[in-house]
Amino acid sequence: MNEAGTVLIITGWRGAGKTSLCQMVVEQARQRGWDVAGVISLPVLEKSVKTGIEIIAIRSNERRLLARSTALANTTLQTHAWAFDPVNMQWGNEILKSAVPCDLLMVDELGPLEFERQQGWLEGLRALDSGQFKLALVVIRPELVAQARSRWPQAVELQINTVTEAPALAQQIIDQWLRSPANRS
Incomplete structure (x- = not known):
């Protein structure tokens, strides 16, 4: 990693507010x-159930459906819970590949596909490895933090x-790391 780029690993269990935190920091930046x-992943809810x-x-603020519950879909690219759309996974990889250099890189999220199976958003890993950002936020589940x-x-x-x-964690990030982007590497 480039010395100029700081990586913040945002971790917490499902529903803890990781994406909400990331959205707050993105808006302030x-x-x-x-x-x-980069990319942010949002839940698709149907009758209060994440589907x-x-x-x-x-x-660009463009949105695409990345995954459906394995109860609703089946693909060759899936985890126990999610069946991923390979076309939109590739689209996300293209977004991540072109994300750097930037001031704030957002990768929400890297999981078992990337860390355990070397699939998924491999361009997100490469973008983070590049260090071509002032600050990067990467969402990682607690069970994968050691690998990250x-x-x-x-x-x-x-x-x-x-x-x-x-809100308090977003403010901590803003106060501690969101400085002028003028000296970005």
């Missing part, structure tokens, strides 16, 4: 004139336990 790039995952390309820490040993880990903690 945009308001400060930062070049913000899918939608991705948003941060620079071995890949990015200088990363700072921030844990979120409940969605009510998101």
Whole structure:
């Protein structure tokens, strides 16, 4: 990793508010004139049940359906819970490949596909490895943090336990890391 790029690992269990935290930081970075790039993953809810995952390309705000519950879909690219659309997974990889250089890189999220099966958003791993950003936020589930820490040993880990903690953690990130992007590497 380039010394100029700081990686923040955002971790917490399902429903803890990781994506909400990321959305708050992205909005504040945009308001400060930062070049913000990457992807955010949002839940698709049907009658309050998560049935899918939608991705948003941060620079363009374009949205696509990334995955459906394995109870609703079946593909060759899947985990125990999610069947991923290979076309939209590739689209997400293209977004991540073109994300750097930037001021704030967002990768929401890297999981078992990337760390255990070397599939999924491999361009997200490469973008993070490049260090071509001032700050990167990467969402990682607690069970995969050790693998992320071995890949990015200088990363700072921030844990979120409940969605009510998101505003305070976002403010901590803003106060500590969202400085002027003018000296970006």
